[in-house]
Amino acid sequence: MFTLTIQVASLEELESFIASLRHSAPQRLVAEVTRAADEAGASEFSKQQDDVPDQEDDGLRSGHDALVFEYTELFGKPPRSNAKTETIQRRIDAEKSKRAKQAQEPPHEESSSEPTMDDAREALKSVSEGPGMDAAFGVLKEFGAMRVSELTPAQYPEFIEACKQAL
Numbered sequence: 273m274f275t276l277t278i279q280v281a282s283l284e285e286l287e288s289f290i291a292s293l294r295h296s297a298p299q300r301l302v303a304e305v306t307r308a309a310d311e312a313g314a315s316e317f318s319k320q321q322d323d324v325p326d327q328e329d330d331g332l333r334s335g336h337d338a339l340v341f342e343y344t345e346l347f348g349k350p351p352r353s354n355a356k357t358e359t360i361q362r363r364i365d366a367e368k369s370k371r372a373k374q375a376q377e378p379p380h381e382e383s384s385s386e387p388t389m390d391d392a393r394e395a396l397k398s399v400s401e402g403p404g405m406d407a408a409f410g411v412l413k414e415f416g417a418m419r420v421s422e423l424t425p426a427q428y429p430e431f432i433e434a435c436k437q438a439l
Contacts, residue, residue, distance in 0.1 A: 278305070284359075291352055339364065387428040393420050395435035407438050 280286045286309055293302050339360045344350045346367050351360050400408040411434050417423050423431055 287352075287354055287356075291354060336360075386425070387432055389420060389423075389425075389428070392423060392428045392431050392435075395432040396420055399435045399438045402439050411435055411438050 278286075278289065280289060290302065290305055290309065293305060336357050339357060340350060342364055343360050346364060351363070396408050396411065399411060411431070412418060412420070414434060415423055415427055415431055420431075
């Protein structure tokens with residue numbers, strides 16, 4: 273038998289440690305670490321409290337359940353099973369502000385109609401897949417290059433047109 277001593281600076285670090293154990297360690301070990309954490313005074317770790325006292329289910333979500341639902345809607349997956357209400361609320365608020373900030377930013381304008389190096393590479397790729405590698409190298413040699421990266425941006429439109437003609 274081995275003795276393992278774990279020192280963590282906060283309850284959140286302990287939660288993170290035990291959560292990572294749940295994914296990779298045997299359940300017996302996870303149960304033992306959780307029990308030891310409870311005995312060490314971190315008893316609130318294993319308990320997940322609802323902010324609202326039990327009420328009749330009127331079909332509306334409230335308290336912790338509402339936050340779990342909202343988190344799942346925002347992120348497409350539920351929060352960790354041991355996540356506290358405050359932590360879930362912080363993450364929801366951060367994601368909402370991030371999305372609001374993105375919505376306020378003007379959309380990035382698509383690059384102008386000027387061809388890019390990627391466009392030139394795609395054109396050359398279609399030549400190499402069609403007529404073959406010899407034809408592709410022939411087009412490159414017409415422009416005094418051995419690879420697309422040796423072309424200047426001013427050459428891209430002519431190079432792409434030459435690739436189309438080679439097809």
